[in-house]
Amino acid sequence: MTGLEVTVGSLALRNPVMPASGTFEYHPDSPPPFDVNHLGAIVPKSLTLYPQLGNRPSRLAETPSGLINSIGIPSLGLERFLAEVLPRYEGLTAPVMVSVAGYSPQEYLTLTEKLSAVSLVAGIELNLSCPNLDQHRMPAQDVGLLRESVKSARSVTDKPLWAKLSLEVTSIVEMAQACLESGADAVTLINTFRAMAIDSQQRRVILGNGTGGLSGPAIRPMALAAVWDVSHAVDIPVIGVGGITTVDDALMFLLAGASAIQIGTASFRQPLTMVRVIEGLTGHLAKLGVASIAEIIGAGHLS
Amino acid sequence: MRGWNVEAARVIRNRHWAHDIWLMTLEAPDAVPKAQAGQFFMVVTGSGGPFLPRAMAPVRFYEQHMDIYYRVVGEGTQQMARAQAGDNLDVIGPLGTPFAVRPGPLALIGRGVGMTPLLPIAERARSQGESVRTYLSARSSPLLLELAGFQQQGAVFVHTDDQAPGELVTDRLARHLAEGWRPSVVVVSGAHRLMRAVRDLELRYGFSAWAFVEEKMACGIGWCQGCAIGPQFRLICQDGPALPLAEVVV
Ligand SMILES: Cc1cc2nc3c(=O)[nH]c(=O)nc-3n(C[C@H](O)[C@H](O)[C@H](O)COP(=O)(O)O)c2cc1C
Ligand code: FES
Numbered sequence: 001m002t003g004l005e006v007t008v009g010s011l012a013l014r015n016p017v018m019p020a021s022g023t024f025e026y027h028p029d030s031p032p033p034f035d036v037n038h039l040g041a042i043v044p045k046s047l048t049l050y051p052q053l054g055n056r057p058s059r060l061a062e063t064p065s066g067l068i069n070s071i072g073i074p075s076l077g078l079e080r081f082l083a084e085v086l087p088r089y090e091g092l093t094a095p096v097m098v099s100v101a102g103y104s105p106q107e108y109l110t111l112t113e114k115l116s117a118v119s120l121v122a123g124i125e126l127n128l129s130c131p132n133l134d135q136h137r138m139p140a141q142d143v144g145l146l147r148e149s150v151k152s153a154r155s156v157t158d159k160p161l162w163a164k165l166s167l168e169v170t171s172i173v174e175m176a177q178a179c180l181e182s183g184a185d186a187v188t189l190i191n192t193f194r195a196m197a198i199d200s201q202q203r204r205v206i207l208g209n210g211t212g213g214l215s216g217p218a219i220r221p222m223a224l225a226a227v228w229d230v231s232h233a234v235d236i237p238v239i240g241v242g243g244i245t246t247v248d249d250a251l252m253f254l255l256a257g258a259s260a261i262q263i264g265t266a267s268f269r270q271p272l273t274m275v276r277v278i279e280g281l282t283g284h285l286a287k288l289g290v291a292s293i294a295e296i297i298g299a300g301h302l303s
Numbered sequence: 304m305r306g307w308n309v310e311a312a313r314v315i316r317n318r319h320w321a322h323d324i325w326l327m328t329l330e331a332p333d334a335v336p337k338a339q340a341g342q343f344f345m346v347v348t349g350s351g352g353p354f355l356p357r358a359m360a361p362v363r364f365y366e367q368h369m370d371i372y373y374r375v376v377g378e379g380t381q382q383m384a385r386a387q388a389g390d391n392l393d394v395i396g397p398l399g400t401p402f403a404v405r406p407g408p409l410a411l412i413g414r415g416v417g418m419t420p421l422l423p424i425a426e427r428a429r430s431q432g433e434s435v436r437t438y439l440s441a442r443s444s445p446l447l448l449e450l451a452g453f454q455q456q457g458a459v460f461v462h463t464d465d466q467a468p469g470e471l472v473t474d475r476l477a478r479h480l481a482e483g484w485r486p487s488v489v490v491v492s493g494a495h496r497l498m499r500a501v502r503d504l505e506l507r508y509g510f511s512a513w514a515f516v517e518e519k520m521a522c523g524i525g526w527c528q529g530c531a532i533g534p535q536f537r538l539i540c541q542d543g544p545a546l547p548l549a550e551v552v553v
Contacts, residue, residue: 025526032524033308045528053536060519060529062355067521071528074536216354268522269347269356271395272309 003285003292004278006040008237008259009185011095011123011160013040016254016293017278020241020264021046021099021127021164022071024274028088034275037093040260044085046101046127049111051077056208061197066216066243067265068195070209073101073130078114086120095122097162101130105145105152113156123160126153126184129191140166140191146175147182154183162239164188167226176230176238186237188262189226193219216265217243224256231257231298245273247280254293255300307398307524310334311391315368317384321445323375324416325384332367334396340423341402341545344369345523347393352382356395358520360420360544362449372448374416398523399544402513404428407487410476410510411453412501414440417493420515420544422449424490425456436460436479436486440472440497473500486510490545495552502552512548 004015018041025045026036036042054074061068076085089096098115102108108126115121128140128149139145150163163184165175176187192213197206223242231238240258244250245266253261266273285293312331320326334344338361345356357379361369375384386392402424409428411421418439425435435457441447443465453459462472476489477500485508491501492515505512516539521527523540530539533550537543 022528023526027525030306030525033306054528054531057531057536058519059531060355060521060527062353062519065354067354069521069527069529074528074531265521268527269354270309270393271522271524271526 002282003290004281006259006293006297008162008239009160011185013095013260015040015278015281016258016260017250017274017281018097018260018262019043019267019274020262021125023264023267026088032271034272038275038278039094041095041097041122042089042092043097043099043125043262046073046075046099046130047078047081047111048073048075048101048103049078049107051075051080058206058208059212061206061212063195063197063214063216063218066214066218067268068197068207068212068214069192070207070212072209078111082114082118086118089120096120097123097125097160099125099127099164101127102149103130103133105148108149109152109156112153112161116157116159121159123162123185124153124157125162125164125188126150127164127191129164129166138166140164140175141169143175143178147178150179150182150184160185162186162188164191166191167222168193172226173229173233176234176236180234180236184236186239186259187230188239188241189230190219190223190242193222215243217245219243220249224252227253227258228256228300244277247277247284250277250281251284251296252300254296255298257298257300259297306337307396308333309393309395312394314386314388314390314392316388317386319384320372320448322442324446324448325373325375325380327371327373327383327386329369329371329392329394330367331369331394334394335364335367335369338364338369338397339401340404340427341420342397342399343420343523343544344394344396344398345520346371346383347395348379348382349386349392353377353379355379355519355521356393356523357383358517358523358540360515362419362422363452364423372416372419395523398540400542402427402490402545404431404433405488405511406433408434408436408485410436410438410486410489412438412440412473412476412489412491412497414472414493414497415442415446416448417515418448421490421492422452425453429456438462438472438476440494471497471500473497473504476501477504480504480508488513490515491548498548498552502548505548513545514548514551515544516546516551
């Protein structure tokens with residue numbers, strides 16, 4: 001026992017820190033310079049049902065305190081993921097939460113069903129910021145599609161099911177409530193914000209896709225408010241994500257009510273960020289003489 | 304197995320070289336001995352600097368040190384230019400796929416700071432007993448970086464814009480090819496115009512051509528997939544930074 005153990009719904013994690021989907025890769029042939037089993041969980045890049053290449057370059061634009069990416073979802077597709085990627089995680093003790101992106105509720109269902117059948121898969125995170133093929137809207141921005149997508153996935157798995165939401169909605173509380181009612185075990189808050197950049201000298205739009213998603217410290221206060229709002233209004237565990245870079249950031253999200261946190265963009269500038277935050281949390285507990293991180297979760301209060 | 308790490312490198316020297324080019328020597332005892340020709344590092348500029356680290360291809364690795372020429376173009380490199388001897392800068396690396404030197408004569412074509420990753424390759428080729436010809440191009444002669452270093456490895460042909468405007472250094476390579484010289488591998492770095500010229504020559508003479516390419520990188524370690532290039536969206540930081548020229552110039 002380290003005091004960092006948390007649970008997200010029924011899923012027990014050795015600590016509350018994990019990568020955000022799309023910002024961390026694990027390959028045993030070129031492992032990172034830290035033990036990945038020290039992570040609370042592993043969340044790979046979102047997977048689609050069929051193979052796709054992702055968006056055309058350029059895919060990155062830098063802003064003063066964040067990153068705009070238009071990676072899209074380069075994906076090997078379910079079949080090759082099962083055959084080639086999942087076996088890489090064999091032998092790891094950190095639970096693997098597989099992120100999936102579907103273009104229809106049926107695709108979320110198929111992905112969830114096939115993946116849940118694999119014992120290595122601890123659970124599924126639904127990336128709901130993927131445009132629906134018929135309605136050209138993202139489930140994360142359309143409560144009807146959201147319910148349908150989450151219910152479809154829920155109908156085929158008993159494993160932990162997390163719904164990842166966007167804050168670009170009228171009411172994040174309403175969306176989280178819909179996820180709860182549709183059977184999600186937790187909500188992951190939040191995905192990136194639509195953004196763009198233009199090179200004013202060359203009059204050229206920087207991203208090949210035109211627009212992308214903003215992440216990093218720029219979105220941290222908004223993500224924090226989303227975590228606060230949902231955890232105070234909806235009876236569902238929250239995984240907080242958005243700009244978390246330091247132990248202090250992580251503590252803010254836990255205090256606001258997050259049961260766990262994800263770190264994305266910060267890992268690009270400092271690939272050791274996740275393990276440093278874990279060490280920092282241990283140090284924080286020791287300094288306060290607090291036995292368990294559970295005492296910190298949701299302990300933030302109005303003055 | 305490729306292993307990278309994060310290391311607090313110490314600035315040994317950092318000085319203005321010529322025009323907008325600076326030269327920094329970093330000491331990184333863990334990372335440098337592992338670095339091979341063709342690899343690069345991500346240099347993390349200090350707080351107050353830009354958000355992302357900057358990809359840098361050292362011109363020389365020796366013992367625990369590496370020399371990095373960099374062009375001061377924006378916030379990140381301005382911040383690097385302010386670093387003083389004794390300061391620490393985090394470096395992530397070594398990164399990318401080392402450049403495997405194959406048998407046969409080698410031609411290297413570089414322009415400006417883009418020529419820097421070519422010197423370790425020239426040295427590697429010479430140590431394997433291959434002959435090397437280098438074609439260097441710059442705005443003016445002080446920017447023909449490490450000329451003496453390249454000359455130690457074989458014949459060097461240079462071109463500067465101020466001496467012969469309108470010409471390309473690849474014109475010399477074209478002449479050598481027309482005269483019958485046959486490199487088996489050609490590596491080009493630093494200017495898209497030179498890459499296009501080498502691509503034309505590649506199609507005509509059939510050597511194997513490689514290019515060092517630059518795209519914005521967020522991580523350098525294969526985590527973000529932001530550095531994709533070419534029709535197959537290969538990742539520069541993983542499959543490169545040297546990639547087959549045909550994939551880069553379409
Ligand atoms: C390069 C990049 C790729 C991403 N890819 C995905 C993805 O495939 N699926 C997903 O649900 N979120 C993806 N995200 C969003 C992150 O998981 C996260 O929600 C967001 O970046 C905010 O966290 P951060 O500020 O810590 O990065 C991506 C973010 C970045 C920067
Ligand atoms: S720069 Fe991130 S994958 Fe290449």
